[in-house]
Amino acid sequence: MTIRFSTRVAVSCSVACAVGVLALAPDPAVARAGTDPGAAGPPASPPPSLYRSGTQVLPLAGAPALPQVSALSWVVADARTGEVLAGHDAHRPLPPASTLKTLFALTVLPVLPGGVEHTVTEAELTGIGDGSSRVGVAEGRTYRVADLWRGVFLNSGNDAVHVLASLNGGWRATAAQMQARAHALGALDTRVVSPDGYDAPGQVSSAYDLAVFGRAGLRNPDFARYCATVRASFPAGGWAYDIQNTNRLLTGADGVAPYPGLIGVKNGYTSNAGSTLVAAARRGGRTLVVTVMNPQAGGSRAVYEEARSLLDWGFAAAGRVTAVGSLVPARTAAAVASPPAPATAQAGPAAPPPRPTAPGGTGWPEAAVIAGAAGAGAGAVALALRLLGGRATRG
Incomplete structure (x- = not known):
């Protein structure tokens, strides 16, 4: 079919x-109607912790010291509650590389059943960026959608992404859907230009947003299964060849020891983004998600070793730090809180609140x-x- x-x-x-x-x-002009331009506005409140530059952590008695991390941006969060335990320049916009495929999967997985078969056309393989990682999708060959998803998660295949995006309505339509999905999740730092994560002018995400995507992905059984798969067979007509997950913390390849309890999620690399990683691990009934973006020292293994040290710290810090933010959108947290917790300068909401309507304005509610x-x-x-x-x- x-x-x-x-x-x-x-x-x-x-x-x-x-x-x-x-x-x-x-x-915006209407929303400002009725205000006195000369009147003094309310005093500006300090930005929530995760919007400040530098490292944000609120240790309690007995908390372990944070490890030395060279990455430009990173986050450690509890995947179940969404609480951010610590972060460094968490909202800094940076190129995400293939970790953006987490958002692609969140957006497209629900609408493309894995058992459906599709014969690839020449047009679907056009426009793949030079130097892109590929899994080996070939024109005229028939694949199950599940095969293509394994190509995305294990081999980070941009060729598989292009075919799936075509099935989803096209490259631009998929980018627009991904953008909408990011905003719905409260991930407001992300701008999608190329759904496969290939370097493109203006395409950025953040350690915070990537942690949001990783946490949301783990709640999708298909996403969780694909991102935890170590090896699989990829069809090549009358035969198949083995592919292996490029996440070295999962596989233990190339001199990187596998991390105990690791359950995914996605790594990436481009010359512009450097190395990026979203990693999740489970230990003692607790699941953490860590994002690391562009380590500045330590070579090709640094992104994995820095993620390892942050995971170790996160498990050791359980109950010994106060959250500095949340991966849960502010509007969602407010809807379930009873009564709502007061925001503080040190532990404010992770995402800015919805834009209010100015007094006297006529803005429509959300x-x-x-x-x-x-x-x-x-x-x-x-x-x-x-x-x-x-x-x-x-x-």
Whole structure:
């Protein structure tokens, strides 16, 4: 069975949805209506801890000392609660390399069943960046979607990403969906340009956002299974060859000792991003997620060894540090808190609160924006179906 999606339809729907959101979102000028330009505003509150530069940690009695880490940015968080135990320049925008594939998987996995088969076309393999990692997807060959996902998670195959993105409606549509997914998760530092993580102007994420993606991925059984797979067979027509996960903390390859209890998630490297890693491990009923971005010393193994030291510290620090933030979006945390915990300068929310409507303003509440976007999207789908008129192939 070969899946055929109309790129024009997907893009049209995405654009229409975006238009719906923009049309219903409050105009900043309108939101400011009714305020006195000459009146003094409220005093500025200090930024939440994780938005400050430098290392953020609140040790209690008996807390272990943080290890020496050369990475430009890193985060240690509890995967179950979302509490951030420590971080360094956690919201610093940096190129993510292939760790951005965590967001790609979060976005596309739910809509592409693993058992579906697809025959790859030449067009689906065009535009892959020079020097990209590949798993060996070939034009004219038929693969199960599950094979392609193993190519993404184990070999970090950009060729597999291109095919899956094509099945999902196209490269641009997938990037737009990933951007929306990041914002829905409260990951506001991420800008998606190339869904495979290949270096592209303006494409950034942060240690905080990557930790959000890793935590969310572990809650998806398919994601968790793929990212923990050490070895698999990849089809090549009438035969198959072995592929191995490039996450050395998982496999113990190339002189890096495997980390006890490691359960994934994803590593990456480009010349612009340096080495990046999202790693998760389970010990004693506790699961930690650690992100490390661009170590400045220690060579090619540094990203793994620095993640190892941060995982060790995180498990040893259990109950001995106060959280400095949370991977849970502020709006979600507020909805479940009873009563809401007061924010403090040292342990404020990890993400900025939703933009308020100024006094006297007429901004729409968030629910209205979402409803408007949904309505616009539904209208776009209906219009697209009418325009198709039986056309099932990509235009």
